[in-house]
Amino acid sequence: MVKIKTRSLVFIGLAMVAGLIVIVTWTSYGQFGRSRYTSPPASAAIRIAGKQISIAYYAPSMHGRKIMGGLVPFGTVWCTGANWATKITTEANLEMGGLKLPAGSYSIWTIPTEKEWTLIINKQTGQFHLDYDSSRDFGRAKMNVRVLAAPVETFKIDLRSDGGNKGTLALLWETTEASIPFTVVQ
Numbered sequence: 001m002v003k004i005k006t007r008s009l010v011f012i013g014l015a016m017v018a019g020l021i022v023i024v025t026w027t028s029y030g031q032f033g034r035s036r037y038t039s040p041p042a043s044a045a046i047r048i049a050g051k052q053i054s055i056a057y058y059a060p061s062m063h064g065r066k067i068m069g070g071l072v073p074f075g076t077v078w079c080t081g082a083n084w085a086t087k088i089t090t091e092a093n094l095e096m097g098g099l100k101l102p103a104g105s106y107s108i109w110t111i112p113t114e115k116e117w118t119l120i121i122n123k124q125t126g127q128f129h130l131d132y133d134s135s136r137d138f139g140r141a142k143m144n145v146r147v148l149a150a151p152v153e154t155f156k157i158d159l160r161s162d163g164g165n166k167g168t169l170a171l172l173w174e175t176t177e178a179s180i181p182f183t184v185v186q
Contacts, residue, residue: 039082039155046159048167049184051092053159055108055169057081061154067174072112077120079129080110080171081155087125096121096169096182097141106138110171110178117143117171117178143171143178151175 039061045054060082065071072078080086085107094101101121109120109132124136155173162168162181170179 042157044157044159046161046167048161049092049165049186051090051103051184053088053090053092053094053167053184055086055088055157055159057086057108057155057157058083059155062151062174068112068176069114072173074113075111077132077134078110078112079132080108081129081157083129085109085122085125085127085129085131086157088121093185094182095185097143097180099139099141100185101138110143112176112178115145117145119143119169119178119180141180143180145176145178148172148175148177 039058041056042059043054043056045052047053058081060071068074086109087105088108089105090101090103093103097119099121105125107122107125107127109122111118111120119141121138121140122132122136123138124133127133151174152172155171158168158170158172160168160170165184165186166181167184168179168181170177
């Protein structure tokens with residue numbers, strides 16, 4: 001009878017340890033899963049001249065922080081979003097700020113300053129936001145910058161139709177809008 005009690009106690013002890021391991025693992029995983037990407041995925045898409053152009057990115061929010069010249073330092077390469085590099089996919093050849101971009105997928109990076117921004121189109125996609133490789137740049141173009149009347153809390157990329165085969169790519173966050181016109185080349 002003593003052996004049965006000992007076995008029962010061992011079984012109960014092992015079950016408690018296993019349960020504790022499951023709870024700790026589940027709780028830890030849940031916290032990492034929630035906090036790993038606090039910037040949610042977002043996208044923008046447009047059809048111009050019958051061709052689809054889409055952008056996939058992660059959209060960080062201000063949360064009371066200074067963004068331009070603060071969280072996003074002036075004069076350095078920024079991944080233009082958060083988490084993973086922002087990706088543009090185009091079914092059409094585009095002309096953008098002097099760049100003749102063939103149809104395909106690219107990553108978008110920027111160099112913001114107070115007065116002007118530089119758009120970087122990079123041939124590499126799928127990289128983490130800190131893994132910028134300038135040797136893979138397709139090209140660079142200047143962007144127009146303007147101050148917005150009201151702040152934009154969450155970073156947004158907007159694709160706008162300007163009629164015919166023309167459009168604008170715009171980046172909006174805090175009180176800044178950086179934009180560049182593009183043309184769908186047939």
